[in-house]
Amino acid sequence: MTISLNSGEPSxxxxGGKPFFLEASIQFMVxxxxxxxxxxxxxxSERYKVSTKGYMYTITTEDSQEVLGFHWHPGREAVDEPHLHVGTVNLxxxxxxxxxxxxxxxxVAFEDVLGTLMQMGVVPSKVIAPQVLETNLDTFKRYRTWS
Known part of the structure; x- marks a missing residue:
């Protein structure tokens, strides 16, 4: 199964200045x-486990230039391991x-990407406050089956 943020449209x-956009999709299995x-x-209460099978988290500029791409897409390309792309706007x-x-x-957890965005100057909403991200990330780390 795949779930995409904002129906696959950039969010x-x-x-405080020019906005960034986030595209995110996660492949998972229950x-x-x-x-x-x-x-x-x-x-x-612990019988069901959600396992991530891949993800694509891409941060872009207003004109769709990639800033950072956190990708893990086993079987789709020659590189099966999680990796990062540095966009040309940074080079x-x-x-x-x-x-x-x-x-x-x-x-990379989705919460880590949101934390990276905050380090880049993105203003968190009340829903995605740093404390909420930290709590969710701690829970994620406690139950993950990889280190």
Whole structure:
């Protein structure tokens, strides 16, 4: 299954200056688990686990220039690992990297991307306050099955 932010349309992020836009989609699978690795039954409240199978988080400028792209799309290209693209708006002519290069990174949570946007000057809404992101990220880290 895939879920996309804003039905796949870029979402405008407010800043003190020119806005950024975020496109985000996450591929996931819901798994039912009746017993843990130790064979003991799993409580009903913890029986279902959502596993991320891939994602595309792309931050762009007003004129659709990529700023950063956090991607993980196993099986779609030669690079199956989570990686980062640095957009041309960040690169000077003759830079040692290009926007096409895949810079290997660990898996990135959606909350991490929102935190990056705030570091870039995006003004958080009341719904996505830094404390909410921190709480959600802590919960995500507690239940993830990868490190």
């Amino acid at each position: 405008k992020m407010r800043t 798994e039912e688990r009746r017993a843990g690795r130790d064979g003991r039954p799993i409580p009903r 000077v002519q003759g830079a040692p990297i290009t926007r096409k290069q895949h810079i290997m990174v660990g898996r």
